[in-house]
Amino acid sequence: GAGVSQSPRYKVAKRGQDVALRCDPISGHVSLFWYQQALGQGPEFLTYFQNEAQLDKSGLPSDRFFAERPEGSVSTLKIQRTQQEDSAVYLCASSLTGTGGISYNSPLHFGNGTRLTVT
């Protein structure tokens, strides 16, 4: 299928380790979002890309979090010096339009997420 693909599906990291999470959006989708979802909670916004431009990174919890989308397609979320509070599911979503995540006919398409556990 041509859905949003995230890898790895599961990641266990020791505290202090760096991790990189990958998102392959649907081909041609302009907008890309990263969300963090704690157990039993709703997705919390982290950052937004329109093509290669990172238009909003206001949700990144600290400067240990860094996201990029250098060619306007694949995106990587990097977390440096992981802490236990970083344990969560990290969701990536893409949408067709470039005017934001929600347009009149452009919903978000989500991947299945990466579950990060920091021990």
Add this chain to the structure above:
Amino acid sequence: SQQGEEDPQALSIQEGENATMNCSYKTSINNLQWYRQNSGRGLVHLILIRSNEREKHSGRLRVTLDTSKKSSSLLITASRAADTASYFCATDLPPGGYQKVTFGTGTKLQVIP
């Protein structure tokens, strides 16, 4: 922080019954959407309602929007066991550039066969 808050947090019904869940949000919006999330999976888009619409239907789903009360409701009629999932509302800000999408806290629905 999350823009929306769903109510109830959890709902358990018998198959065939209707399920109603509500979403309240804080600021003016452009559109409101509802998503479903099965355990261990990503979110799946269900329905979008624009800020100038009051009601919308899609199959067994009915969504209402009251912008004066900053609230929306999702009704699932004739529920099925396969409807068991968490449901989230998502809002974006009024037009004026890029529109940040934020999600509510979710309602966990259990449909008992």
